[in-house]
Amino acid sequence: MLYFAQEAPRTTGASRRNQPLTMSPRARRTAFSLVLFFTACGLAGMVVSQRVGAQSAGDESQFRDSLKSFTSVYNLVAENYAEPLNADMPDKTIYDGAIPGMLHTLDPHSSFYDPKAYAKMREDQHGKYYGVGMTIQPQFIAGTQKIVVVFPYEGTPSYKAGIHPGDIIISVDGKSTDNMNSEQVANLLKGPKGTHVSLSVAREGSAAPLTFDLVRDEIPHPSVDLSYEIRPGIGYIHITQFQETTGREVSDAVNAFGNLKGLLIDLRGNPGGVLVEAVAVCDKFLRRGQVIVSQRGRAFPEQVYRATHGDGRQDFPIVVLVSHSTASAAEIVSGALQDHDRALIVGETTFGKGLVQSVYPLSDDTGLALTTYHYYTPSGRLIQRNYNGVSLYDYYYNHDQPQDLKNREVKQTDSGRTVYGGGGITPDVKIDPPKSNxxxxxxxxxxxxxxxxxxxxxxxxxxxxxxxxxxxxxxxxxxxxxxxxxxxxxxxxxxxxxxxxxxxxxxxxxxxxxxxxxxxxxxxxxxxxKALEYMPQAASLEETALRDAAARQAAKNSGPQAE
Known part of the structure; x- marks a missing residue:
């Protein structure tokens, strides 16, 4: 834990010698922001060192000097900037500037969560919140921005009350939504379970506004948002992200299909999420004992995740559909199923995020996501894309440049198929998305x-x-x-x-x-x-994997036996 003493503020006018030593709200806010910054610096710069050995005296001295330099710069700005700094300047300086700037020098994925972002991250991980259950968006109507209901979630208070897609939200609890954005309106709709919220909407075909009294409830936000039999005997599952309920959701969906002849798992646009849930999904489809993913970091011992339950001999072909924005935990699933020849991967080359972040809670409901591991697929692939000398914009959005496979790491699947590391999961079959005119x-x-x-x-x-x-x-x-x-x-x-x-x-x-x-x-x-057309190839891949596994088991059983 880092502590520091704040220099007493300078005063003008009458002497304060005999006045009690107090700190103004603004000063307290500034002090807290600086403490938070130093805490984040300590985690980012020292958490690893505490695991692998103490820093040298020179390192510690350099660290202290750097923090002192930052404090000096901040004080100079606060005292001498041409315009007075507003009340939230300390937060903006730390939350939006110093900490993100520091972390971005490490890698693109280490990040800081301010209180609002931290609460949203935890909400996404849990897969639930308390509110009325609807998706809203801004839309310009007759030259004015309005907040419009896209759709209510089925079974939620808004759905049961009769809120319709296209309803324009005029007011919440009597407060006009004019000049509000979607986030502001959403915050008004959220609240403790069992509390009431009054909603006034304009609806096409209704002469007067409609008023609804809604009772807030727990709103589940499932990661499997669509699951149904898309062809006779062929199941389709779309996974939006990996949260604390994903493993159970996928298992329930697969079990509900009954006797499957094939399964299409759609991971397009899935940004990843909770690693152990990606492991749980793979555990549903792989054989017991098979490696799912391993993670290695300088400060921590290597950790290997294996299938502990196994697929229960559910032998059916799997096709996994991926896109450029399939990332992180979704790539763990894609890579594990590909390396073990359990699924045919089709679509576009995935994002290429092979870094694992550990989230450290900080003060005032903030958090630090710090890269602590690299993850590797079962064949040993590190699929992280290069980010050295690349702008954040190009790293996140410029995926269309062709990749030279000659410069990428080459590995093999269980049956000897060639797969590549560094730069995402390369699909077994490329399927281009339709382009709009x-x-x-x-x-x-x-x-x-x-x-x-x-x-x-x-x-x-x-x-x-x-x-x-x-x-x-x-x-x-x-x-x-x-x-x-x-x-x-x-x-x-x-x-x-x-x-x-x-x-x-x-x-x-x-x-x-x-x-x-x-x-x-x-x-x-x-x-x-198009992906469904490759189900026969996936079936052939599954047969080969089963045959190879049986051969390996037979060889193992016929080996030398101790007497």
Whole structure:
């Protein structure tokens, strides 16, 4: 623990010699921010040293000198900057400047959580919060930004009360939402379980605003947001992230399918999350004792995670669909199933995050995520992308440059297939995502399908056998004209399947709930449909893996026996 003595503030005017020694709120805030900074520096700079050996006296002296220099610079800025510093300047200097700047010199993933970010991180890990259960977004309507309900989560207070997609939130507990952003409105809707919140909304087709009295409840936020039989005997699971419930959610979903003939696991856009939950997911599909992942760090002994339960001899082919934004824990799953020939990986090369962060709680509900390990797939691959000399923007967003496989680490799967380290998980089969044209971008920018669905349902009702026919398309074209969205018949004809899928998905979301809308999109999705075509190859891979495992076991059993 680091302690420091703050220099007494300078005074002007009357002497304070006989006044009690007190610290102003602003000074206390500044002091706390500096203590927090020094604490973070101590963790980032010394936690490793405490594990592997004491720092030298020179290192400690240099560390103290660096902190003293920072304090001197901060004091000079506070006293001499051209404009007075506002009250939250200490927090901004530390939270948004000093600590992130320090951590970014280490690697792109060591990060600091201010109180708001730390609370959100913990909420994501737990997979639940207390509120009313809806997704909202800002949308410009008649030139003014409004907060609009995208959809209520099924079974939540907002869903049960009859909140609809497209409802415009006018006020919360009598407080107007004008000039508020989505986060501010969401914070008003959240609160302790069992408390009431009054919501006033404007709805198309209703002459007057509608008022709802909602009782806040625990809102589960499952990581498996879609799970259903997408083809006869073929299960589909979409995992959004890895949180404290993911292993159980995946196990429940797989068990609910019954006798599977194949499984498609969709990890596109999955940013990762809790490592032990990625291990739990792999444990569902691998044989007992197989290595899932190992992690190695300078300050800690190597730790190897193995399948402890095993798949229970559930032998069915698996295809895993990945994208450029599949990262971290999602790459652990992809790499483990690929290395053991348990799944065929299809899609795009993944993000390439092979660093593990340990989260250290700090004072005032803040936290430090510090890289403490590298993780390795069962074949020994470190899949971390190079970040030396690369800007943070390019590191996170520039994934389209081709990679030279000749310069990447080469490993082998259990059956001898070649796989590559350094730069993400390279899929066994490349599937490119569909690219949008200008017309599609315009429709998306104008929220056309979302707005058409609430307009259409004012005067129409639909059933689950609904199809987008010529009459519906005619209504859609009239809506585009009314919204002053330019189009030609050729524009629509060129992407007709996409247009029909989006119309149907938004209508099903509004009429039947989020799950039904997601199913419509998944049934249309070109990458999903292409991935399903490779299920026979996955079956062949699974057969080879089982045959090789049986051969290895037979060889082991026939080896020399002690007498």
């Amino acid at each position: 200008h017309f599609q971008d315009v429709l998306a920018a104008h929220y056309v399908f979302f707005n058409f669905s609430k307009h259409y349902l004012v005067n129409h009702s639909i059933t689950k056998d609904f199809q987008v026919d010529d009459k519906v398309l005619a209504d859609f074209k009239q809506f585009l004209t009314a919204q002053q969205v330019a189009y030609t018949d050729q524009d629509i004809a060129g992407v007709l399947d996409w247009v029909k899928a989006n119309i149907k998905a938004e209508l099903f979301t509004s009429a039947f709930g989020e799950q039904q809308g997601m199913r419509v999109r998944a049934n249309w999705d070109p990458m999903i449909n």
